Amino acid sequence: MATMHDVARLAQVSVSTVSYVLTGTRPISQATRNKVLAAMAQLDYQPNAMARGLASRRSRILGLLMPMDERGLGATETAFVTGAAAAASVAGYHLVLSPVGGGDLDDLRRLASQRMLDGVVLMEVQLADERVTVLQEAGVPLVLIGRTGDTSTLSYVDIDFDQTVREAVAHLVGLGHRRIVYVNHSAATLASGYGPALRTRDAFTAAMTGHGLEPVMIAAEDSAAGGRAALAAAFAQAPELTAVLAMNETAIFGILGELTGRGLSVPDDVSVVSMVTSPQVAELATPALTAMTSPGSALGRIAIEALTRHLDGPADLRHQQLLPCALEIRGSTAPPRSRQPMGADQ
Amino acid sequence: MATMHDVARLAQVSVSTVSYVLTGTRPISQATRNKVLAAMAQLDYQPNAMARGLASRRSRILGLLMPMDERGLGATETAFVTGAAAAASVAGYHLVLSPVGGGDLDDLRRLASQRMLDGVVLMEVQLADERVTVLQEAGVPLVLIGRTGDTSTLSYVDIDFDQTVREAVAHLVGLGHRRIVYVNHSAATLASGYGPALRTRDAFTAAMTGHGLEPVMIAAEDSAAGGRAALAAAFAQAPELTAVLAMNETAIFGILGELTGRGLSVPDDVSVVSMVTSPQVAELATPALTAMTSPGSALGRIAIEALTRHLDGPADLRHQQLLPCALEIRGSTAPPRSRQPMGADQ
DNA sequence: GAACTTCGTCGAAGCGTTTCGACGAAGCGG
DNA sequence: CCGCTTCGTCGAAACGCTTCGACGAAGTTC
Incomplete structure (x- = not known):
């Protein structure tokens, strides 16, 4: 492994000159630069990152800290990562995922204090997130994806949930739906x-109220079974529902399955909109889901x-910025069919 | 940020002594060790990783090199990553995903030559993978997940596809299926x-032939649409099929959708087995899929x-090792119903 | 053309560790 | 009690790079 010394000797210049060629921190004449570059190429020189x-x-x-649970990374998170990696590469940084x-x-705390990371992007931030505190105390520059409760001192980029929900609700209301259930996490x-x-x-409540409609929210476990249970609960609370809005990539398949199981068709009997969903996942369902597509790779890029x-x-x-999801209309939404409420269902 | 010098001064020992306490490379008396440890705690000392x-x-x-395409990481890959991270942590290494x-x-090549990674685990290896060559030339210790064509000089851990396919086929044949189609990538x-x-x-061909059955394989695009097309092709080639074996987490949802669309029920009309699939994904489908569950986290652990x-x-x-997937029977497989072949279907 | 800048280069001093050789103090067999 | 190891510690030399101050040589300015 060649070192800077070797390059300097071969090019007949001093070590510092080689360094200046590499970093550009001081002017170097074209002739010298060429000599040095040639020597580097000849020796196949690579600077030692540690030194x-x-x-x-x-x-x-740069570190991208992502909690990995067993659910895996959705296409949304993946887009996020690739966007971030690309941006980091452009800026001359390596991006590592931790x-x-x-x-x-x-x-x-150890990772942060070891001065191994110049900066950190934190994913999946909670409203009160201890990791933020730890990182701030360690003095590591920080950008969040998502927001803590108190954002005053922090840089973040996040999805504009308010806008996204409003748009989703507007789409459904525009189609004529009045009875809309929101399936949350x-x-x-x-x-x-x-x-x-x-x-x-909160955004759902506000949006529905704004249309003069009653907001009904169901919390669903992140599983297909959770989705089924949620749909049952939805029909119990709002038998005459004609549309489901969901932000739960896992539960949505359970919802779809249960709908089919009850002999209801999508979108004729019930319209379904999935929020913060990637096109790839939206296409998995039959029919393909109308979805609010998250600006994954843009989020990653902007954060970096x-x-x-x-x-x-x-x-x-x-830097504080919110990006809305984009409405992509596919086959799972349509005007409501005027039909009898499900009545004594379930 | 405290340095070793500060610790040494406070503990009234030399710098090298502090280093020996930290690394354990030379014997240190209990008394000295305690002094040093106390000083470190008092200063909240963290060694500088670069130095x-x-x-x-x-x-x-340690680096985990994972190609990230837009499909995202399945639960299988995620399990792999978490298994690897845990093992690295135990061994006193950091794991970064690149x-x-x-x-x-x-x-x-740059990453490898910069001496920033002590070793590398390579995921998603192709039979002829240039990355292997690059890494080997750079002299970076290497373990593969998967195998190249020529494995003689390499360490790897991989899924035992032969065994896995054999078991899947045996399960279906044991239920009475004779006409089985394999949907590949x-x-x-x-x-x-x-x-x-x-x-x-190859394993499918061997397994089927071993049972005296004809192997039919369909290549499917990695998308729901690809799955639908694959099923159509399957019925065209083998109208009387009663079981589908698939290794394509994306296509399988299309297959399921298309099956339903044709008025065929799973598992009564057609049994479905998904290979190298995580329980989480298997549960998304209705009915839940009988699947060969990949030993994700074990693979990661063993590699590290x-x-x-x-x-x-x-x-x-x-180190060369193969791990089979485990058969987990859920609701998508059953004995074949004796029914009329689909005949002029499609 | 004297007095300043700017340009291009050099040597040397770090950066915060590990590690090597050295060395006094114990411990031990004979 | 004399030579030998072993133990515990120290000082100093790396590790491979960046960066600072210095200093001729060349341009500029009046």
Whole structure:
């Protein structure tokens, strides 16, 4: 493995000159630059990341901290990651994904204090998230995907849930639906302070009330069975429902299955809209789901851009931005068929 | 940020002594050790990863290279990652995930040559995989998930596709099915030399032939539409089929949808087995899918264990291991109903 | 053309660790 | 009680890079 010394010797310049060629921190004449570049190529020189990091006190590594639960990463999260990785690469940083679970607060503290990460993007932020505190205390530059309760001192990018829900509701209301049930994440998730669940709940209430309609929300476990149970609960609370709005990629398949099981067809009997869903998942269902598609890769890109700007520019700037999901109409929504309410169902 | 110097001064010992306490490379008296430990705690000392890495020539970081396509990570891959992360943590390593796409061979070469990764686990290996060559040339210790064509010099852990297919086929044959169609990945994927697709194809042929049955395989695009098309093709080739075996988590939903669309019920008319599928995904379908569940987290754990053993032990040992998937019977398989072949269907 | 800048390069001092050789103090067999 | 190991500790030299101050040489300005 060739070092900078070898390159300098071969090019007959000093080590510092080689360094300046590499980093561009000082002007170097074209002739010298060429000599150095040639030597580097000849030796197949690659700078040693550790030495560089030690001397410059910047690793040029960005961390993307993603809690990995057993559910896996949806296409949404994946788009997010690829968007972030691409942006990092453009900015001259490596992006590493760290699967830190919720319990590893100590692990996180260690990671942060070891000066191995120049900055961090945090996914799946809770309203009150200890990880934020740990990272802030360790002095690691930070950008959130999602928001904590108090956003005053933080940079974040998040989905504009308010706007997204409003648009979804408007779509259904525009088709003529009046009785719309919102299937949210589980009660436990709500209780744990998961921002998206809380924000969509409130947004749904506001949107429905704004249309003069009664908001009905059901909490569903993140499983197919949870979706089935949720649909049963929905019919119990609102027998005459004609549309379901859901933000729960797992439960939605249970909802669909249960609908079919009850002899109801989508979209003729019940319209279904899935929120924060990727096209890929929306296409899995039959019929394909009308969905609010999340701006996954844009979120990732923007988060990284905000972070690198923060690192490279000396500015102490905060970046706060909300992006709405885009309505993509597929086969699961239609005007309601005027039919008899399900009455004594279930 | 406290350094080792600060700790040494506070504990009134030399820097090297502090280092020995930390690394355990030389004996240290209990008394001294306690002094040092106390000083470290008092200063909230964290070793600087870069300095450590530079001096010791080992970063204690392991890379997990996973191509991220837009499909997202299934629960199988996720289990894999979490298994690997846990094992790395136990062995005292950090695990970082690097979303290197297929095109970034240069990026990979750079990553490998920068001495930032002590070792690498490579996912989604092709039969002829350039990444392997690049990494080997860069001298980075390597463990594969999956296998290249020539495995003689490599460490790997992989699914035992032969055994898995045999078991799946035996399950169906045991139920009385004779006419079984295998839905594989796309023709393009097969052509690109994707090991699992190739190996299961051959294993299926062998297993069916072993039972005296004719193997019928259909290549399906990785999409719901691909699954529908595949089922149509299957009925065209084998109108009297009573069972479908599939290894394509995306297509399977299309298959299921198309089956329903043709008025065929699962499992009464057609049994369905999904291979290399996680319980979570299997439960999404209605009825829940009988599946060959992949040993995801074990694969990850074993890969990392093999890698760390290779790094810590001086031995030049190779680790080659195959793990079968486990048959989990759910609601999508049953004995075939004796019914009229579909005849001029489609 | 004297007095300043700017340009291009060099040498050397770090960055925070690990690790090697050295060395006094014990412990031990004979 | 004399040589030998072993134990516990120290000082100093790496590790491979960045960055700072310095300094001729060349341009600029009046």
